[in-house]
Amino acid sequence: MPTLTINAIRKLLRGAPHDEAELEKLAAQVHTLPAGELSYLMRTTAPTESAVLFLVLDKNQALQVFKQLSPSYQAKLIDTLQTEQLTNIVTDLNPDERALLFGELPATVVKRLMQGLSEKEQQMTASLLGYPKDAIGRYMSPEVLAVPANLTVGEALDYICDRIDEPETIYVVPVVDDTRKLLGVVSLRGLLAAERGAPVTDTTHVPVSAQVTDNREDTARLFRSQKLLAMPIVDSEERLVGILTIDDVLSILDREDAEDAARTGGSEPLPQSYLSLPIMRVVRSRIVWLVVLAVSAILTVQVLDVFEDRLNEVVVLALFIPLLTGTGGNTGNQAATTVTRALAVGAVRVRDLPRIIWRELRVGAVLGVVLGALGLLIAGIVYGFDIGLVIGLTLLAICTMAACVGGVMPLIAKKVGADPAVFSNPFISTFCDATGLIIYFSIATTVLNLG
């Protein structure tokens, strides 16, 4: 039963130090685990505890498991357990995986690990590390198979088969001239379907490519929108320097999605999986935003302070505060989520701002009419018509305002070059809270003849 086994292993791992007999027991249990369970075990255990696992995994298993971890987790493992086993794993990584890991390690450790690599591997890794952290160059594979443009289809196929072990992919093959300038791309399928005697340039098509220094997310989105399997990467002189494969692209997009999801919820993304992190690291990902939001919320205290006399006069007004601010926040969040998503998938651009305001104005008004009517009815029955009218009108105004604010904020963020998710749901809620209270007490003052 895997349930028992995972828990048993976790317990074993926690009880360091370990003697020989215990390690053997651990090894026996680990070898019965399916790959998916092993990966789940790692993601729910701190790196300091799971390090022991790498003593008992066989070489191949250790490499597979290691590859599935985030670079930050990998770095902590290496920090915890500086064994030959782990050094060997680093040697067996692809150059792009290694560059991402090295980006997380202190310079002294990188230097030590570099010495274990062959000269060619050292060179490739160093060149990848030379690109900025968010450049696509960090993610590409420098081991790219390209065929010279002067070959025939048959020669090209033989050329590929002779070098089949090295490159990361052989299904998309760049075609280059003598100076390694990228001329085109040919798919292996295209080559196999063509006449062997025809020149390879006949089946070549114009490549969708990117430059090494291009932004990783933009390049990944371009790759996805074109439904590619691989994309050649060139330097500033159009010379082929690497190839980006779909798994690189998907891991970039996964990371961006995780970042967006975290920001939308008002926290910073975690560097590794939730259950494997120390408590204080989780706190750190949340505290800054929470304090910023709490301090912004002091605005709501000040707004209410201004209206304290009205509250003293009609204390029943206080009862509706959470309902009204809550509804405003919800309406704003709905609009913000829709527009943020549409921006991410390219179905909306910044210049659509006027159309979006006009849409959200109408959507918000319709929502406000429905909720306002409900509010008028319910509050009117329980607290009298006057209060009902105040609540109804306030809901109408708040919904219209919040839908517009929620729709516009992601566009403003994008316009000023920030992540659209940075005006997160909590931020929009806080903004709508303060504005909504001003609307509420203004309407109440007029309708109830206060002040």
Place this chain on the structure above:
Amino acid sequence: MPTLTINAIRKLLRGAPHDEAELEKLAAQVHTLPAGELSYLMRTTAPTESAVLFLVLDKNQALQVFKQLSPSYQAKLIDTLQTEQLTNIVTDLNPDERALLFGELPATVVKRLMQGLSEKEQQMTASLLGYPKDAIGRYMSPEVLAVPANLTVGEALDYICDRIDEPETIYVVPVVDDTRKLLGVVSLRGLLAAERGAPVTDTTHVPVSAQVTDNREDTARLFRSQKLLAMPIVDSEERLVGILTIDDVLSILDREDAEDAARTGGSEPLPQSYLSLPIMRVVRSRIVWLVVLAVSAILTVQVLDVFEDRLNEVVVLALFIPLLTGTGGNTGNQAATTVTRALAVGAVRVRDLPRIIWRELRVGAVLGVVLGALGLLIAGIVYGFDIGLVIGLTLLAICTMAACVGGVMPLIAKKVGADPAVFSNPFISTFCDATGLIIYFSIATTVLNLG
């Protein structure tokens, strides 16, 4: 300048009916647009308006554009413009794309379109439509190339080259026996690297496969976690019936992500892109949740109603209501977002519930101590020590409670078989609002000796 062009085209499209001269002008403008701009144009225009475009696009362009639209958008286009051009496009779709489109069309239209297909295409489409809507069978390609197990590597390569035009992929090739039972999978790369004379079964490896009736999301996640390019799909007797490629998987996951994002923001997912939908359709995606949340928020009115006497006594307590409920909501959202994400990527399971409660209890307490200290200080200075103490203690209690609630709710949803995102951020906020108010007034009553 594309900015001008897109707007000019949109204006042209809106002014139906169109005469011959106008259509020619439209055609001239459309042909200068890059593919990305054309796709953006479609996604920001209602199907009733963009239909005219299909009169002027050339056949190939029309097919490419059509393929990028959501099935719901495609269906509305066909409904608007029943021309031969569109009928031809339907004929040119892959069987899996066609099945998704037909799922959105009325039966009579499906029947008419079916008659335009060849007998083989009719058969394939009908068989895909026979699977339930969320089964992976709907998304696979029935045009799968499999090699018989008794061939040599060389024979298998020739076999593939002879049939290279039909299948959706040739890079992952299932190996079958005479009864079409799936025995294994071989990559084209593996075949090219092997000796031509060796039996094909020597390079075959055990396939990761799924059954036609398996759930689409589970299958897509399995596919992704194994980093596959294609996956054979079998029937209940292990016979090969189709192949799932990475673009099918990514479109399934994109749709699930869009659904999660929408639910997290408290609305239902939109069937097509935001700007192409009628206003009332956008309202419909939001109104249900908004009303549900507003009605739940009546709970907060009732809680406050109970404490109205205390509010009358110390009206200054009302000033902090939005700040306290807001902070509770934010803390809950942070935890919920983290756990929902961890559940989606498999880094947390339902049985981790005790560990998550224990984590969030500690994280929430640390956050609460920091915010509580801030609250004690600021509120203490402005409104006196007593009020400061109430606010500080309440923040500590609310943060601890909200972090636990936010962390636990997604697990409860998962446990009862619902989408973890169904307890959306707005829902958690509303729940924390009501609970937070009870905590607030209980603490105030004790500290201030009220009631």
